[in-house]
Amino acid sequence: MSEKREVILEAKYITRKFPASHGRTLLANDDISLKMYKGETLGLVGESGCGKSTFMRFLVSLDKPSEGEILYRGTDITKLHGEKLRQSRQNVQMVFQDPALSFNPKMIIRDIVCEPLMNFKKIKKSEKDAVCRKLLEMVELPGDFADRYPHNMSGGQRQRVAIARALALEPEIVVLDEATSALDVSVQKTVIELITKLQREKNITFGFICHDIALVQQVAHQIAVMYLGNLVETLPGSELSSKAMHPYTKALMGAVFDIHMDFSKPIESIESEAPSPLDLPKGCPFQGRCEQCMDICKKEKPQMTEVEPGHQVACHLYGGKK
Numbered sequence: 001m002s003e004k005r006e007v008i009l010e011a012k013y014i015t016r017k018f019p020a021s022h023g024r025t026l027l028a029n030d031d032i033s034l035k036m037y038k039g040e041t042l043g044l045v046g047e048s049g050c051g052k053s054t055f056m057r058f059l060v061s062l063d064k065p066s067e068g069e070i071l072y073r074g075t076d077i078t079k080l081h082g083e084k085l086r087q088s089r090q091n092v093q094m095v096f097q098d099p100a101l102s103f104n105p106k107m108i109i110r111d112i113v114c115e116p117l118m119n120f121k122k123i124k125k126s127e128k129d130a131v132c133r134k135l136l137e138m139v140e141l142p143g144d145f146a147d148r149y150p151h152n153m154s155g156g157q158r159q160r161v162a163i164a165r166a167l168a169l170e171p172e173i174v175v176l177d178e179a180t181s182a183l184d185v186s187v188q189k190t191v192i193e194l195i196t197k198l199q200r201e202k203n204i205t206f207g208f209i210c211h212d213i214a215l216v217q218q219v220a221h222q223i224a225v226m227y228l229g230n231l232v233e234t235l236p237g238s239e240l241s242s243k244a245m246h247p248y249t250k251a252l253m254g255a256v257f258d259i260h261m262d263f264s265k266p267i268e269s270i271e272s273e274a275p276s277p278l279d280l281p282k283g284c285p286f287q288g289r290c291e292q293c294m295d296i297c298k299k300e301k302p303q304m305t306e307v308e309p310g311h312q313v314a315c316h317l318y319g320g321k322k
């Protein structure tokens with residue numbers, strides 16, 4: 001981590017509500033504030049459906065929050081429209097879980113990788129081959145993969161192509177949404193190594209969304225833990241094992257160590273199911289699953305409170321009152 005950290009993106013008080021049946025409201029993101037630092041990786045972790053992807057979609061302008069701001073180098077990108085919005089999209093690119101779904105199966109890799117450049121930079125057709133080879137090289141794939149179709153590649157190779165395409169516009173931030181989750185553990189490891197190498201060489205800022213806290217810990221400088229649309233803890237990745245405080249973070253970690261990293265199973269150390277995000281209890285959203293729940297937890301929602309520089313937690317065990 002560099003001595004002086006530069007904030008390049010700041011989300012402030014992000015709330016996202018979706019209308020639901022019977023006049024109810026689904027609160028997918030509740031008052032989330034986070035910063036991303038140049039050349040660092042922010043890991044966003046939590047069970048599926050906790051609102052991680054909803055949040056990251058705001059960063060790439062695929063959706064707008066109901067309330068709050070996303071400041072990218074000081075400009076609120078949630079307020080941009082038309083050409084300004086289009087241009088700003090170049091700065092933040094996203095890689096999804098299954099590139100097979102986002103690639104046109106009838107296109108060869110050269111056209112897939114160069115598509116953003118054709119759209120934004122109007123590069124000449126004659127330049128495409130050289131540009132594509134360079135990008136494939138960057139993600140450690142042979143240049144002649146440019147002529148292949150996606151179905152002639154493995155899942156790991158396709159994910160590298162998706163990263164190459166995301167890098168084509170030289171974005172400052174790349175968001176990976178469960179980008180390694182569908183891969184075998186050994187392939188996952190090589191993609192993680194690639195991300196680390198790209199960051200070292202190009203000083204890219206990554207957003208790494210993942211339900212697997214052990215994996216997040218391997219790459220993230222900063223970890224943000226989400227539960228039912230709420231941020232419950234943020235802390236440096238290097239301090240996760242020694243300093244995690246929130247009962248939910250600890251439960252996620254307990255699940256890692258207790259069940260030998262088998263993430264296909266539910267979290268065994270958390271007894272009950274999460275409540276529906278449509279039917280949130282008053283007070284702490286984690287109360288129904290928390291072994292340390294106190295009276296106050298059922299009455300007042302704990303607020304994010306700084307316990308140490310760079311470490312915030314929303315839990316009544318550690319203050320957390322308004």
Ligand code: SF4
Pocket residue numbers: 246247248284285286287288290291292293294297302314315316317
């Ligand atoms: Fe558990 Fe209370 Fe902390 Fe919520 S606020 S995590 S219920 S101790």
Ligand code: MG
Pocket residue numbers: 048049052053177178
């Ligand atoms: Mg998701």
